Amino acid sequence: METAPVRVGLLGCGHVGAQLARLLDVDGRRITERTGLAVELAAVAVRSLTREREVDLAPGLLTTDTRAVVGDPSIDVIVEVMGGIEPARTLILDAFKCGKAVVTANKELLANCGSELFEAAAVAGVDLLFEASVGGGIPLIRPLRESLAGERITRVTGIVNGTTNYILSRMTEAGASYHEALAEAQSLGYAERDPTADVEGFDAAAKAAILANVAFGVRMVAGDVYREGIDAITPADIIAAGRLGYVIKLLALVEQDDSGPVPTVAARVHPAMVARTHPLASVRDSFNAVFVEGDAVGELMLLGRGAGGLPTASAVLGDLLDAAYNLRSGRPGRTLTLRQAIVLPIDDVRSAYYLTLSVADRPGVLHSVAGVLGRHRVSIRSMEQDADDEPDGGDARLVFVTHPALERDVQACLHELRQLDVVESIGGLIRVVGQ
Numbered sequence: 001m002e003t004a005p006v007r008v009g010l011l012g013c014g015h016v017g018a019q020l021a022r023l024l025d026v027d028g029r030r031i032t033e034r035t036g037l038a039v040e041l042a043a044v045a046v047r048s049l050t051r052e053r054e055v056d057l058a059p060g061l062l063t064t065d066t067r068a069v070v071g072d073p074s075i076d077v078i079v080e081v082m083g084g085i086e087p088a089r090t091l092i093l094d095a096f097k098c099g100k101a102v103v104t105a106n107k108e109l110l111a112n113c114g115s116e117l118f119e120a121a122a123v124a125g126v127d128l129l130f131e132a133s134v135g136g137g138i139p140l141i142r143p144l145r146e147s148l149a150g151e152r153i154t155r156v157t158g159i160v161n162g163t164t165n166y167i168l169s170r171m172t173e174a175g176a177s178y179h180e181a182l183a184e185a186q187s188l189g190y191a192e193r194d195p196t197a198d199v200e201g202f203d204a205a206a207k208a209a210i211l212a213n214v215a216f217g218v219r220m221v222a223g224d225v226y227r228e229g230i231d232a233i234t235p236a237d238i239i240a241a242g243r244l245g246y247v248i249k250l251l252a253l254v255e256q257d258d259s260g261p262v263p264t265v266a267a268r269v270h271p272a273m274v275a276r277t278h279p280l281a282s283v284r285d286s287f288n289a290v291f292v293e294g295d296a297v298g299e300l301m302l303l304g305r306g307a308g309g310l311p312t313a314s315a316v317l318g319d320l321l322d323a324a325y326n327l328r329s330g331r332p333g334r335t336l337t338l339r340q341a342i343v344l345p346i347d348d349v350r351s352a353y354y355l356t357l358s359v360a361d362r363p364g365v366l367h368s369v370a371g372v373l374g375r376h377r378v379s380i381r382s383m384e385q386d387a388d389d390e391p392d393g394g395d396a397r398l399v400f401v402t403h404p405a406l407e408r409d410v411q412a413c414l415h416e417l418r419q420l421d422v423v424e425s426i427g428g429l430i431r432v433v434g435q
Helices: 013-025 027-035 064-069 088-097 107-122 141-147 162-174 180-185 202-216 235-243 311-330 365-375 407-419
Strands: 006-011 039-045 077-080 100-103 153-159 247-256 265-277 288-292 297-304 348-360 379-386 395-402 423-433
Touching: 006 013, 006 064, 006 297, 006 311, 013 039, 013 311, 027 039, 027 153, 039 064, 039 180, 064 088, 064 348, 077 088, 077 311, 077 348, 088 100, 088 202, 088 407, 100 107, 100 311, 107 202, 107 365, 141 202, 153 365, 162 180, 162 235, 162 247, 180 247, 235 247, 235 348, 247 423, 265 297, 348 365, 365 379, 365 395, 365 407, 395 423, 407 423
Parallel strands: 006 039, 006 077, 077 100, 265 423
Antiparallel strands: 153 247, 153 288, 247 265, 288 297, 348 395, 348 423, 379 395
């Protein structure tokens, strides 16, 4: 006996929404044969009815009335791919009140209002699924939420922004400057005309907050994530990293320590020198990858296309089918319950560092610099000295890699180094991972 199709209301029909509509149209029969579920696109809410779209939609599907779509009693599941916080937040909460499951790809919304939405979904007894919010088409949220639900995860480290990974890959492989690599990324459609969200780490910080929510079950928002971008990375840093056995990546790192009465969590996004032996070092171009460390599972990595309309739509479709199955079975999936945690400021985070100094080329300089590092408990793992190319030959360049140290000690060290008359300037300060 055939069951009635699950009817879907789609909010937004940009790159992701259009590709989802196409997948439902082209692969609808195969999906039904494979899953036993019939999924039907019932309405598509957009800002403009006259705008040209990437997909041909059946007559009568388009509307500008988002509230009518959410409130339509014949629609079972809402898929939100509009982006932004409002009106998406209000529409999703209204959908819950109407007893509808929601699938979203909205990382900005989840990274700022996730706790409120998870609680509202639990109260309503409906699904809130968001696989596509981090990592595009990479199956990531579901493994963390389900397969690793009983795992004590200690750290998640990820390349979660394809734009910055492409830029840094071109700087490493082609010797391009930052601005040259950014222009190339824009010409290929990997970077927006205004690349701020990507290159300054805002996009990755939102994803880091979501990863902390899911991996550790703690309340964290995007504003809790320490953030640095990649615009200060120079070709000299890239060359030095290669010479020392590293590559530079923009990483999102979330770590937890739950040994005390209240767990502590640290979340940060910044460029990092990644040892060539680390699995993340080989992730190039616009690919994303997430490296998970846990007590029992050890280490595992998930790799794939982290952006683009089609890979992201694939992740949305997977969530949609989960929501449809749960709807037909009458049992919503597990809700995400978040607890309070102490969010460590960056000053309390420990890391190894790469540091470059331009100093006067005369006896005793290294002793003075090493003394400052020692006074602030910053231990030197390796050091090299390069003659500067300046015509007067009066400066030298010192390159240090430290053992792990507290951020506050490193910053205090830099403050004192700036006061030394033998230090002309402080160059790169890049954290080191996997040394």
